Amino acid sequence: MVTSNRAEGDGAERDESDGDSEASIDSERMSDVDNLMWIVERNPLLKSTITAMTILEHAPDQRAMERQIENVTIAAPRLRQRVVANPVSIAPPRWEIDPDFHLADHVTWIKLEDTHNSIDEALLIVEDLAERPFDKSKPLWQFVFITNFDSGEAAFISKLHHSIADGLGTIKLMLELFDLEPGLEPEATTKAAPKAKPKTQSERVVQAVAHERERRAESFRQTRKAVRALPDSPAERAKAVTETASSMGKALRPANQPLSPLMSRRSTELDFRTLAMPAADLKAAARVAGSKLNAAFVAGVIGAMKIYHDGHATPVEKLRMGMPISTRSEGDSATSNSFAPIRLEVPLTIDDPLKLMKHLDELVAEARNDPSIGLNEAAAGVLSRLPKRLSTGLFEKAMKGIDFSTSNVPGVPIPVYLAGVPVVSQFPFGPVSGSAVNITLLSYTDNVYLGIAMDAAAIPDGDVFHNALSTSFSTLLDLA
Numbered sequence: 001m002v003t004s005n006r007a008e009g010d011g012a013e014r015d016e017s018d019g020d021s022e023a024s025i026d027s028e029r030m031s032d033v034d035n036l037m038w039i040v041e042r043n044p045l046l047k048s049t050i051t052a053m054t055i056l057e058h059a060p061d062q063r064a065m066e067r068q069i070e071n072v073t074i075a076a077p078r079l080r081q082r083v084v085a086n087p088v089s090i091a092p093p094r095w096e097i098d099p100d101f102h103l104a105d106h107v108t109w110i111k112l113e114d115t116h117n118s119i120d121e122a123l124l125i126v127e128d129l130a131e132r133p134f135d136k137s138k139p140l141w142q143f144v145f146i147t148n149f150d151s152g153e154a155a156f157i158s159k160l161h162h163s164i165a166d167g168l169g170t171i172k173l174m175l176e177l178f179d180l181e182p183g184l185e186p187e188a189t190t191k192a193a194p195k196a197k198p199k200t201q202s203e204r205v206v207q208a209v210a211h212e213r214e215r216r217a218e219s220f221r222q223t224r225k226a227v228r229a230l231p232d233s234p235a236e237r238a239k240a241v242t243e244t245a246s247s248m249g250k251a252l253r254p255a256n257q258p259l260s261p262l263m264s265r266r267s268t269e270l271d272f273r274t275l276a277m278p279a280a281d282l283k284a285a286a287r288v289a290g291s292k293l294n295a296a297f298v299a300g301v302i303g304a305m306k307i308y309h310d311g312h313a314t315p316v317e318k319l320r321m322g323m324p325i326s327t328r329s330e331g332d333s334a335t336s337n338s339f340a341p342i343r344l345e346v347p348l349t350i351d352d353p354l355k356l357m358k359h360l361d362e363l364v365a366e367a368r369n370d371p372s373i374g375l376n377e378a379a380a381g382v383l384s385r386l387p388k389r390l391s392t393g394l395f396e397k398a399m400k401g402i403d404f405s406t407s408n409v410p411g412v413p414i415p416v417y418l419a420g421v422p423v424v425s426q427f428p429f430g431p432v433s434g435s436a437v438n439i440t441l442l443s444y445t446d447n448v449y450l451g452i453a454m455d456a457a458a459i460p461d462g463d464v465f466h467n468a469l470s471t472s473f474s475t476l477l478d479l480a
Helices: 032-042 062-075 119-131 167-175 201-228 234-252 279-288 293-311 353-368 371-384 388-400 462-477
Strands: 002-006 027-029 049-056 081-084 094-097 107-112 141-147 154-161 270-278 318-326 339-347 404-409 421-429 437-444 447-455
Touching (some): 049 447, 062 107, 119 141, 119 154, 270 279, 279 293, 279 447, 293 462, 421 437
Parallel strands (some): 107 141, 404 437, 421 447
Antiparallel strands (some): 141 154, 318 339, 437 447
16 A cells, blocks of 8 residues: 655745746757657657656655755756647747646655565556656656655656656756765755746747748758768769668668567556666676677677577577667757667577677677768658658657667766665666567666566566576676
């Protein structure tokens, strides 16, 4: 059993505080990548929700915690903005300050009441939260605090829509919430909360036209820049153009069916599990192969896929893996998406983990150098301006054939605190988005934490798959 209550709303009326906020904070246009993720959610299987579970040494003080969250929503105004779309507009929707923003709509406290309260019970709450769609009339985030574990620990659950930020952006955003020192008392910010400034329909039309005019001008500038960067030799120039076109065609090519006959069903029901291990051991295993942590992580996942399929007497030679490649630069905002999705066909026939890691290094290096990586925003711009039914269908076909997804998110290497409470561990759960399972790695202090988000229809025996992961990574760590 659980009991819950909403945030007390301390400072919830801060929208009315004095002081002018910057016009750029009040509203801004969605990027084409953000807009595409927004559009394709017409299909519930493609929803883009990023969830994380942070285990705390004990429950934070509710009033202090909510004051800290309030401060962050002012420092990062995207958390006060909702998506405002015009169905007949040619431009992407806008992020606009919610005139009815209240902290209580986004922050919930749950007290566990059963006699045996554990992280497993908290995971059921996380699954339910991730499965529920956002209220799209409000800012696209939810925080939940779960208290009264038998161990004395507590959990902080964050749920954000992917259009707010990618994995690295989410880490940067969460660092606004965490402290680097224990025992710090959050103080009320002196900065005024941004105010909503409703726009008339005529203003929206004028701004949409201006946005599209500027977008086309920027597209022309980028095209001219790309043409100038082409080789002088006509033969080399033709080769470069052909390779880029081929690369884009490969990236957008539909893959109607997953390669796994075992994990082919899809649903919106989720099954979350966790796994943790020392970061030094995983890095040491990678060094034996002359590789880095990401290759060892992916090799461990591939090993689990082989164990799982062989255990069901359904061996496969290869599977299709989805992976984001970060394109983030130093100046990028935390509330932005700076990544390019790639699809790789990875072998399950390389039994030697050292050879597998070296092969994965080659595959990922080739993908990073692919010309389509730099054209992600342009491709999203084309897809998002098609009729919504068509763009959703094309995106669905591109994602439908992915068997599993992996993501490696560098976390914080030093201890952090939430409203003065030490953070014990952090488990990330990336969006399944049409695949059978998303396995995301997040490093924190001396450990790496795996969040395993399974489609319950694709993997109905989550315990078996979790055991396969444990076995695979144990074998891998033995190399160290």
